[in-house]
Structure formats: structure tokens, C-alpha cells
Amino acid sequence: MPAGPPIRSICVFCGAATGEDPGYAAAAALTGETLAQRGIRVVYGGGRLGLMGAVAEAALAAGGEVVGVIPRRLVDRELAHRELTELRIVETLHERKAQMAELADAFLALPGGLGTLEELAEVLSWAQLDLHVKPIGLLDVNGYFSALEAFLDHAVAEGFVAARHRRMLLRDDDLDALLRQFDAWQPPAGRFDRPRPLDPPLGPG
Numbered sequence: 001m002p003a004g005p006p007i008r009s010i011c012v013f014c015g016a017a018t019g020e021d022p023g024y025a026a027a028a029a030l031t032g033e034t035l036a037q038r039g040i041r042v043v044y045g046g047g048r049l050g051l052m053g054a055v056a057e058a059a060l061a062a063g064g065e066v067v068g069v070i071p072r073r074l075v076d077r078e079l080a081h082r083e084l085t086e087l088r089i090v091e092t093l094h095e096r097k098a099q100m101a102e103l104a105d106a107f108l109a110l111p112g113g114l115g116t117l118e119e120l121a122e123v124l125s126w127a128q129l130d131l132h133v134k135p136i137g138l139l140d141v142n143g144y145f146s147a148l149e150a151f152l153d154h155a156v157a158e159g160f161v162a163a164r165h166r167r168m169l170l171r172d173d174d175l176d177a178l179l180r181q182f183d184a185w186q187p188p189a190g191r192f193d194r195p196r197p198l199d200p201p202l203g204p205g
Helices: 022-037 050-061 072-076 093-103 114-128 146-157 175-183
Strands: 009-013 041-044 066-071 086-090 106-109 136-139 169-172
Touching: 009 022, 009 093, 009 114, 022 041, 022 050, 022 175, 041 050, 041 093, 050 066, 066 072, 066 093, 072 086, 086 093, 093 114, 106 114, 114 136, 136 175, 146 169, 169 175
Parallel strands: 009 041, 009 106, 041 066, 066 086, 106 136, 136 169
Antiparallel strands: none
């Protein structure tokens, strides 16, 4: 089967902290730089701290386009990155996630905490429901996501996740290899008869 349309915009989910391992920040910076060099727009949560800030700064330094989407209450707490190509201010986290999804051709998760996990789980569940057919991947820096992958494998074994849906989550510890998987991505057979694109944006999920 032919590959899907070219990926011009990737939504990056990652932590607002840098974590204990310096490799996390290095991977975030490499991600921003690489996407910019490839002419791929970075869409992310609009923050200036942690891995979020590292992705944005590296992409901007490499001449890339970076769009941040952030709830107003986080702007008011001075957490927004003010030097982005575009900063979209929304009222709720639901609006933030819907806008980021609408702007992206693919989703990439780097190490992060509960917010990253929630964002990743939501786009995976949307894909499971045939609400979009965009590739979703983990950049597995130093095995950070191994426990999550073990949980998903357990959920398959226990009958809560279909194997074809488990395969929707791509993974690699090398960014170039993961982006090649994105380019070659073909979604599994739909759960429902008529898959629908994620357009217009979904409401609260």
C-alpha cells in the first residue's frame, strides 16, 4: 500500500520538567533541531520550561516554525514561551488538545509525566475509535517508555486492547528511524465501517 500524505507538522508531547537523566533534554533538543531541519513544523503545549522549552528553543534556533497552544491560566502564571512563531491562547485543556491535534499530521511523545501520558492516551483512543489515522510514536529515550509498553502488552493479553490497536503506537529509540516509520505508516483496518478525520476538532474527551 502507498504511504500516507507527507508529514509537514508534528505535535510533540513532553514534560515541563527536564527529568533526572541529561539524555532527556538532549533528545528533546535533537528532536526540535531535526524537525526544523526537515521543514516540519513543531506543534506543542506552548511552555518555556523543561523538555517542552528544549524542543521549542532548538527548533527555533534551527530556523523552524513552532506553534504553541496553551491555556490562559498557564499564561497568567508566566509559563508560556513568548518567542514562538505563533502562540495560541485557549481557555481550557480540552481546547488545547483539540487544536494541537488539528494542527498536526502526526504525534510524537518524549519523556514526560501525567500530562504527557494523558495527551498520548487521548490521541491513541481517538485513533482506536477511527477519529483520525495519523501516526503516533514514542521516542523511547533510555528505555523511558518500557513500563508503559509492558502495560499495553498486558492489556492486550488480558483482552482490553486489540493487538491491531496496540500496533498503532510506534516506537524507536532513534528519531530518524521513528520518522521513517511515520513516513511509511498505514493505519490498521478500522474498528468501525467509516473512519472519520479529526476535523473539525473534537470537543471535551
